[in-house]
């Protein structure tokens with residue numbers, strides 16, 4: 562009798578494709594976070610802030626939690642605040658950089 566290709570082989574292959582796909586998704590999420598951290602660091606934000614701990618300024622995760630309900634309005638408000646340096650120390654980032662940093666911070670809310 563000839564070996565017939567077992568359906569098991571097909572299932573195993575599908576399973577490993579699923580595993581690969583989820584690993585890729587996890588990896589992508591991981592890099593997004595690493596990018597945000599690198600950007601925050603490059604712009605000096607992490608001198609006064611930390612993602613999880615209060616330093617000179619509040620923890621970004623607390624900021625994200627605080628504005629969770631209304632991210633769009635919060636983003637406009639926070640970008641203006643950081644850009645003008647009113648009520649917040651002046652930062653070395655231009656408006657677009659501030660926008661993407663604030664967006665990243667707000668998006669980090671669970």
Ligand code: HEC
Nearest residue numbers: 604605606608609617618619624639648649650652654662
């Ligand atoms: C010299 C210290 C310092 C640096 C540098 C700094 N911050 Fe802050 N930040 C603070 C302090 C102090 C507060 C709390 C007072 C306040 O709310 O403005 C704060 C508050 C914030 C808040 C919350 C504001 C609110 O109204 O809830 C955000 C968002 C923020 N910082 C983002 C940033 C980003 C992004 C950078 C980098 C571009 C940055 N900060 C750099 C000191 C700093």
